[in-house]
Amino acid sequence: MRRGGSVAKRPVRGFGGVALLPTAYDVATHAGVSQSAVSRAFTEGASIAPATRDRVLKAAAELGYRPNLIARSLITRQSRTIGVVVGYLENQFYPQLLQALSHAFQAEGYRLLLFTSPPGSGDPVVADMLSYRVDAVILASVMLSSHLAEECRAAGIPVLLLNRKTDSPTVSSVTGDNEGGGRAIANYLLAMGHRRFGYVAGLESSSTSRDREAAYRAVLEPQGFGVARAVGHYDHMGAKIATRALLASGQAPDAIFYANDHMAMAGLEVARFEFGLVPGRDLSIVGFDNVGAAAWSSFDLTTYSQPIDHMVSMVVGATLDQISHPQAEPVRAVVEGGLIIRASTRAPAGAPAGAPAGAPAGGPAARG
Secondary structure (H helix, E strand, C coil), X not given: CEECCEECCCCEECHHHCEECCCHHHHHHHHCCCHHHHHHHCCCCCCCCHHHHHHHHHHHHHHCCCCCHHHHHHHHCCCCEEEXXXXXXXXXXXXXXXXXXXXXXXXXXXXXXXXXXXXXXXHHHHHHHHHHCCCEEEEECCECCHHHHHHHHHCCCCEEEECCCCXXXXXXXXXXXXXXXXXXXXXXXXXXXXXXXXEEECCCCCHHHHHHHHHHHHHHHHHCXXXXXXXXXXXXXXXXXXXXXXXXCCCCCCEEEECCHHHHHHHHHHHHXXXXXXXXXXXXXXXXXXXXXXXXXXXXXEEEECCHHHHHHHHHHHHHHHHHCCCCCCCEEEECCCEEECCCCCCCCCCCCCCCCCCCCCCCEEEC
16 A cells, blocks of 8 residues: 555565565566566676666665575575684784775675684584585684595585685685794894894694794794794783793793784793883884784884785685586685885894894885
8 A cells, every 4th residue: 555655565464474575576576577677686696677776676675685695606606605713813914805805795695603712623613614505614813634535525615715825625725824933024124233133922722823933943043043943822821821931931032023923922021021022122022913902102023914805815716616616626825025124123223233223135025
């Protein structure tokens, strides 16, 4: 019934008087079009006359109709959903990454379904995720066994590792330039005159932590410099414990590289407030990622950047390509970053005259 030129919504009553949601058939009848026209009106990129689409959308709004995406997924065999598993959200890098991923996939007509899993193996949560009929799986800093990777492949579900890599021949990966970053940081600290070096690792099982450390050592050790080591487990408190161990040792490092910014910020707190040291004067502290807080004046952290927008672009492109072409070869992409020099690193007293303040050999540098 029309009242004042509008349609009064009258919910259809089903068994027991329960209101039934309007269907595409109801919208088609109300708009005077076919059901296929209703379907095309709600399908991005479908061929439909603008006037017809407007009529369908107006009828849908009047009836309170919303497309049933679950029912559509049963017909198309695509849920338009990407499953994402993250190890933890305490590290600011991952909320930034998830936001960028969400925006990029939304632009392509997909939504994210988020799962969290303790750092390490992602097998249990990925096994659960497969029940949701996701079109692809992205693991951000979560590992996957070769057995489950093969199960996903057999089910036709592409899997991509983000900020991790694997030896599995069926799994794609997109990472930052872990090796290039480790080399650039080592070369920069050498150029600043440092001679006692430390490294705070993440998880021992993490390919990113291992690659960063290996590249750092590959520059320093051939020149006769050892690297004191502690493990921070990618955890704020764990990084504090690791920093205390390094700084309380008989030969405390005068430069410490942390496997990510999250741990480096914990190291800055320990150096300042527990040991009375001034980062940038008494020792240099370097992170990896260039999260937003790294540029805050309270941290002013030198770090090697991981360009999130570029990484996300690579992830979305590779994922959509593998959804469309299941037999496509896996992608192994490395996205180059750059050294961002801030106040947490400075030339210590006694550094050679003329030590460079810009980009040392081994990688690009910029002042943040």
